[in-house]
Amino acid sequence: MRWLRYTDSTGTHYGLAEGERIRRVEGSPFDGHVPTDDWTSQDQVRLEVPVIPRTFYCAGLNYAEHAIEAARKRGQEPQLPKQADIGYRANNALVPHGHDVVMPPDARTIHYEGELVVVIGKQARHLTPENALDCVLGYTIGNDVSERNWQRSDRTFWRAKNSDTFKPMGPWIDTDFDPSRARTQVRVNGRTTIDFATAAMIFDVPTFLCAMTQYLTLYPGDVVWMGTDGQSPDLHAGDVVEIEITGLGTLRNTFVQG
Amino acid sequence: MRWLRYTDSTGTHYGLAEGERIRRVEGSPFDGHVPTDDWTSQDQVRLEVPVIPRTFYCAGLNYAEHAIEAARKRGQEPQLPKQADIGYRANNALVPHGHDVVMPPDARTIHYEGELVVVIGKQARHLTPENALDCVLGYTIGNDVSERNWQRSDRTFWRAKNSDTFKPMGPWIDTDFDPSRARTQVRVNGRTTIDFATAAMIFDVPTFLCAMTQYLTLYPGDVVWMGTDGQSPDLHAGDVVEIEITGLGTLRNTFVQG
Structure with a gap:
C-alpha cells in the first residue's frame, strides 16, 4: 500500500494510491482509518509531506564513503561511528515532493543527501533485533539538504540542516517496500551523480x-532518516534534484534562490 | 492568564487557571478557543505537558557561569558562544509537572538544568528586535535533565538529554509573565542549590x-528553552527537584530509579 497525504478543495486528507488515482481515507495510517468512496487523482491535488512527525530522528553519518569523505574535507582522520547515536532534524524544514527548496541569500555551498526514511506506525520501547521492524509502518524518501559552511561554523546544525524547505520528504509512505535489494540513486537535472546500495548502512534499521x-x-x-552515502556537487538555483529508491519512488525538488 | 493542559474522565483539555480552580476551554490557546461553564480543580485532574511542540528548540549554553564550569569539567578553555545557534530536544522525553523522572539503570551522573521556556503563539518569520516578542504566547518552566557521561561519550545528545522522562515541562503557560526581574531558583529536597537572575542570558529571548x-x-x-546557569549536584533516586521562576510558578518532579 502507498499512503499519500494531500490537500484538495475540501481540506487535507490521507489517501491510498492506486496508480495515478487516490482513494480518500477517513482517519490516518496511524490510528483508525476507513476507506471512502471518494476518488481523485494525483494531478488534481497538492501533495503534502506524508507525515508531520512527533519526533524527527536522523542517523547522520551512517554510510562509510560519506563519513570518510566528510572527514577528508575537514582535514581530519576519518572515524566511522562506533555506536548508533541517533540525531534530530526540525519540522519547520519539511516540504513535500514537488515543493521548491529555497536557498537562503547568504548560503554558499548547498548539497543534497538522499536518504531512506523509516516511518513508525506503532508505539515501541525495548525492541529486539527479532521484533524491531514490527513497529515500522513503511518507508519514504528524504533529502537532507545541507549548507556545508554553516555545518562547520555553527555550534549546532540549526540553519545548516534545518533552514525552511531544507527537508523535502515524500512522495508517499510505502508499506510493502523492502530495502534489502534497493539502490538509492540521485540525479541532478537528469544526470546521475550517485548510485549506492540503500542497505549498505554502517548500522541498519533494526540496529x-x-x-x-x-x-x-x-x-x-x-520518522527516522537513515543517512546517505557519497558526495554531492554544489547545487545552484534552477537545479532539479531527484532521489529515486528502487521500488519505493522518486522525490523531486527544484532548488531556487531565496 | 494561566493556560493548563489536563486530563479528566472526559479526555484531555485546555483550561484557564483561577487559583486552584480550572475553567475548561473548547479549543486551545494556539487556535480559536471558547471558555465553557465547566469548572474543575487542580486536585481533580492530571496535569499534562502544557503543549506538545511542533518543534522543540533549546538554546543550550546561554549563561556564562554554566558555560565556563562545563568547559572546566571537560578540561577545556571556556569559550562563550559567539552567536545564537539554537539546538533541539525531543518530544518523547517530555513529562508534566508532578511526573517522575526515571533514571535509566546504566545512567551514572544525572543533573538538573532549570530553564525558562518561551511558548510561541503566532507564526513568525524575519522578526526584528522591536516585534520579536509579539509572537510569544507566554512562558513556562523546563528541566533539561542531563546524563553527563553520555553527553561526553556520544556523537549526539540523544540519550544524554532525551531519554524518556528527561524533559519535565510545566506546570502551565503564563501569558503575563515578564522575565526581566525574575529569578530562577532550584531546590533539591527543599534545599536551594542555585539561584540566578533569569534574564542574565548571553543572548536574550528577542535575540x-x-x-x-x-x-x-x-x-x-x-517552544524555545533558554538555557541554564550554574551547576547541579549529582542527583539520586528519591530526590525531589523544584525549579521556581518567581512570578511564573514551580515545576516539581521526583527522580526515581529505572
Whole structure:
C-alpha cells in the first residue's frame, strides 16, 4: 500500500494510491482509518509531506564513503561511528515532493543527501533485533539538504540542516517496500551523480531502532532518516534534484534562490 | 492568564487557571478557543505537558557561569558562544509537572538544568528586535535533565538529554509573565542549590527569536528553552527537584530509579 497525504478543495486528507488515482481515507495510517468512496487523482491535488512527525530522528553519518569523505574535507582522520547515536532534524524544514527548496541569500555551498526514511506506525520501547521492524509502518524518501559552511561554523546544525524547505520528504509512505535489494540513486537535472546500495548502512534499521528504544519510546508518526552515502556537487538555483529508491519512488525538488 | 493542559474522565483539555480552580476551554490557546461553564480543580485532574511542540528548540549554553564550569569539567578553555545557534530536544522525553523522572539503570551522573521556556503563539518569520516578542504566547518552566557521561561519550545528545522522562515541562503557560526581574531558583529536597537572575542570558529571548527566524519559521506551539546557569549536584533516586521562576510558578518532579 502507498499512503499519500494531500490537500484538495475540501481540506487535507490521507489517501491510498492506486496508480495515478487516490482513494480518500477517513482517519490516518496511524490510528483508525476507513476507506471512502471518494476518488481523485494525483494531478488534481497538492501533495503534502506524508507525515508531520512527533519526533524527527536522523542517523547522520551512517554510510562509510560519506563519513570518510566528510572527514577528508575537514582535514581530519576519518572515524566511522562506533555506536548508533541517533540525531534530530526540525519540522519547520519539511516540504513535500514537488515543493521548491529555497536557498537562503547568504548560503554558499548547498548539497543534497538522499536518504531512506523509516516511518513508525506503532508505539515501541525495548525492541529486539527479532521484533524491531514490527513497529515500522513503511518507508519514504528524504533529502537532507545541507549548507556545508554553516555545518562547520555553527555550534549546532540549526540553519545548516534545518533552514525552511531544507527537508523535502515524500512522495508517499510505502508499506510493502523492502530495502534489502534497493539502490538509492540521485540525479541532478537528469544526470546521475550517485548510485549506492540503500542497505549498505554502517548500522541498519533494526540496529538503530533497538539502540534508540533502549532509552526512548517511539510513537506512531515518528520518522527516522537513515543517512546517505557519497558526495554531492554544489547545487545552484534552477537545479532539479531527484532521489529515486528502487521500488519505493522518486522525490523531486527544484532548488531556487531565496 | 494561566493556560493548563489536563486530563479528566472526559479526555484531555485546555483550561484557564483561577487559583486552584480550572475553567475548561473548547479549543486551545494556539487556535480559536471558547471558555465553557465547566469548572474543575487542580486536585481533580492530571496535569499534562502544557503543549506538545511542533518543534522543540533549546538554546543550550546561554549563561556564562554554566558555560565556563562545563568547559572546566571537560578540561577545556571556556569559550562563550559567539552567536545564537539554537539546538533541539525531543518530544518523547517530555513529562508534566508532578511526573517522575526515571533514571535509566546504566545512567551514572544525572543533573538538573532549570530553564525558562518561551511558548510561541503566532507564526513568525524575519522578526526584528522591536516585534520579536509579539509572537510569544507566554512562558513556562523546563528541566533539561542531563546524563553527563553520555553527553561526553556520544556523537549526539540523544540519550544524554532525551531519554524518556528527561524533559519535565510545566506546570502551565503564563501569558503575563515578564522575565526581566525574575529569578530562577532550584531546590533539591527543599534545599536551594542555585539561584540566578533569569534574564542574565548571553543572548536574550528577542535575540534568539530574531536569529532563528532569519532562516526558519516559528509555528504556534513551538517552544524555545533558554538555557541554564550554574551547576547541579549529582542527583539520586528519591530526590525531589523544584525549579521556581518567581512570578511564573514551580515545576516539581521526583527522580526515581529505572
